[in-house]
Amino acid sequence: MFLFSALYSFFSRLFFSKTAEITIVGLQASGKTSFVNVIGSGQWSEDVVPTVAFNLRRVRQGNVTLKVWDVAGQPKFRNMWDRYCRGVDAIVFVVDSHDKDTLPIAKFELHSLLDCAPLNGVPLLVLGNKNDLPGHASIGELIHALDLDKIHNRPVSCYSCSMKSQHNLDIVMKWLSSRAS
Amino acid sequence: MSAKKDEETGLGSYYNNKTTILQEARVFNESPISPRKCRALLTRIVYLLYLGETFSAQEATTLFFGTTKLFQHKDSALRQMVYLSIKELANTAEDIIMVTSSIQKDTQPNLEVIYRPNAIRALCRIIDAIAPSMVQAVERFYKTAIVDKSPSISSAALVSAYHLFPVSRDVIKRWVNEAQEAVNAKATSSFFSGSSSSNYLGFSASAPPSPGYQAVPSTSFITQYHALGLLYLIRQQDRMAVTKMIQQLGGGKSGAGTTLKNPMALCMLIRYAAKVLDEDPNVQKQMLELLEGWLRHKSDMVNYEAARVICEMKNVTPQQLIRPVAVLQLFLSSTKPTLKFASIRTLSALALTQPAAVSNCNLDMENLITDSNRSIATYAITTLLKTGNEASVDRLMKQISGFMSEISDEFKVIVVDAIRSLCLKFPAKQALMLGFLAGVLRDEGGYDFKRAVVEAIFDMIKFIEDCKEAALGHLCEFIEDCEFTKLSVRILHLLGIEGPKTPQPTKYIRYIYNRVVLENAIVRAAAVSSLAKFGVNVVDVAVKRSIGVLLSRCLDDSDDEVRDRATMYLRVMKEPPLAETYVKDESVFSLAALESKLVAYVKDADASNQPFDTTSLPKISREQARQESARPSALETIHTLVPQKSAQSAYAKQLQAVPELASYGPVLNSSAKPIPLTESETEYVVSCVKHIFKEHIVFQFNVSNTLPDTLLERTSVIMQPSGDAGLTEDSIIPIPLSVQPNHPGILYVSFTRDKPEEYATASFQCTLKFISKEVDPSSGEPEEDGYEDEYQLEEVELGGGGDYIVPTYVTFASEWEKMKGAANATETFALSAMESIKAACDSIIEILNMEALGGTEIPSSTAVHTLNLAGLVVGGVGKVLVRARMTFVRGQGVTLELGVRAEKEEACNLVIAAIAG
Known part of the structure; x- marks a missing residue:
């Protein structure tokens, strides 16, 4: 019986396993590393050390393996985002929906990233993080502030979520899994 | 052979194609990563870089970011390759800060991975390139890594420190204790190495070691080499410390007590010893003892290095050479080509200065003549040529002509140089040598080789009268078919000088005129000048006439320089006075001045x-x-003829850097040599250089402090002129910072010349004043309080020839006549203290600092002599000529009649005053 189940899982992994490579970008302190931590190990922590350069994590979700590039968001790293976005299955752009002052900068960085020709057609997921805090921007406000309605050459989705309360993370994972091949 | 060639080009094109590699770099982005493919590609990138291929910043950045993605894979062989490529790419790629965190993860001490040393080495490149301040952040990490028990990690950290030293000197200096430990500690690990390996086997039986990582005990002790390099780098400014280090690590007289096990480390130590030896003659005895101990070391490398250093030592005595030469002689019969090559090369260099010492090895070198390695054979023959006697020359020359065509240009130059000195040594053999040189001149060869041959023939023409005609003939033939413009020009110039003196000058004119017809403009111009020299210097009127015809043909030349020269020389030939100035004048400007x-x-x-x-x-x-x-x-x-170098321009630059002196204008004259004001072995060594400006005189004092562990602050020199000198002191520019041991400082004392048109003479009492502070040897910080001190210096003299007059060259007889009507003075002196005419000549030349002309500095008679001198007075006053007529009578000394003619009155007075004073 044990042997059989082991065999079964081996074959299921062989035939039904899927992988996806995603890159997470966004301004500093928007919650990128927290997102990786939460989907990877389910743990959320108040103080996360700012990422230098990048982290690479592997996340298993059912029969889907996600390879996640978590790239640093400080200004000096932003020009390197596109290098880690090439050839991935999806780009996740995390914004701090509570800090409305930074939205114009986020918009600028997002659009200059998407203007890179090699990234044409790569699906984009925008996450409005920190919706547990009062006074956060709604989905509509985000779409408007980031000009998401003006992006035409790729599928775009936008969710409001919270890493702290893990609100909406299930649909985010579903969206990511659907990108796997 | 052809198959091999195909293989090479096939491999080459496969590896050499940068474009393919850039395209294939896509494998870095593949998912999942194939470690095998990526490693192969990285190997090709590194291979390309090592071949000298360069990547543009953008290409390098793309590749660099590709490699950073490979950090996701755990394969240790791949990771090592990644580090290798990162190290190479870090110099050109941008934004390399991206990998810092990934690398730092791999350098963690608790990580037992094989690629940890690689990570450490890569880290230093990254730090180096982005932020020197980061060195401080990783200081603690490196310090522990240096003393790590694994030699590869310790080496990696030491090498990194070596590379970081230029970036962050002060931080690295603090690691000296760790480096010292790394040099010493490995001696104990060697003691345990036997037992630890068995220990390791026992361990592996009980539990499998972590994959890919094995702490292999080192038997090479290479860490010592790296640690020694770092220690020296830290201490190289401090000669005392280096000497101490050499003595400590050298391990006493026999060299047996040394802790150094690595032969390369010992070789390094020997080289440091050589450097110390070269700079400081005081330690020669101790160093020599150490070096002789190393001659008996069990490693060939160390023996050779020690022997070489002794052979290359300055002023080495034949006695000291016996043992190192014996060691080298032993190597000559070794089976290893490298050893043979190294020792024969050293002997060859030594044979230049000490042929007698090398001649012991003649027998062994004879055997090497037929060595299958041509480089060794060439050196053997050229060395034998230097040490051998006249009888063996014929045989050796025959041997060497046999394989001249088989050796490279560099070796041909060595052979030619050897023959050059040989023909000066044995002038009787000149015909044979000249034949050989003429033969090789016809062979294929590059510029350097041809130049060496031509210069050798030049030397022969200069020193061996008998071969002159034959040699000139060979040179004429050579320029008929010479592809090097520079050489053609030099030969044409020489023909112009030597040709007219030969019995048949017409023979050469044909060759020279051929150049005018056939060559490029530069050679044509040189040929025209050369022809003109024949026209002026040859007595035969028929020759003069035909030269005139040839030159007038050159007036139609397409190049203006050639036409100009032809026109000028035609005129010069018609007017003999012009010929004196333009063709026959033997004086030129001093180029340095x-x-x-x-x-x-x-x-x-x-x-x-x-x-x-x-x-x-x-x-x-x-x-x-x-x-x-x-x-x-x-x-x-x-x-050992040491050419006198002009220090003037160096001083001018130094003086310009001092703001207070900038307004004084250009320096008119500086003393040729610093005058020592102290004994050379005292605590403070001071020397003085005098600089004459138009309205000022500046004394430059070079102060050095030989006491270790003391600093001199606020150093100045108080100068007290004797009597009324016509000089007013304006300022003392003290040394801005403290004078540290063995770092000389410079201070200036400036005087105004009250009457710039007069030449003030005076002597000065000098006192060095300073505040002396002790330095705490442990911290390197000077103590707060010092005490004032004074130090009496010797007197500084101003006046006489050296300060206002510089030597110059003129044609004495004609100039003397020309200045008949100018200012002149005659005075008679009785120099009763002089013992001979020669002594009087020497002291007059020294006092006046003027050029003795026409060989008059060497008296031909002991009773009567005339000394002719010429000099130039600084400040645009012009020439001054001196005719000193002397008679010598035993018991009365020398009677001197000094006749001075100058362009200005003051110059005459200056000269008379200098002798009188």
């Missing part, structure tokens, strides 16, 4: 209103000019 004056002229914005003044430049004869510019030929190194 001309250069510094021209530089000053170009830099000074106001000076361009007036034409450049050449009258203030000292002149020298052509013979001197040649000596100054000549490269030290083999002959000269034997006689």
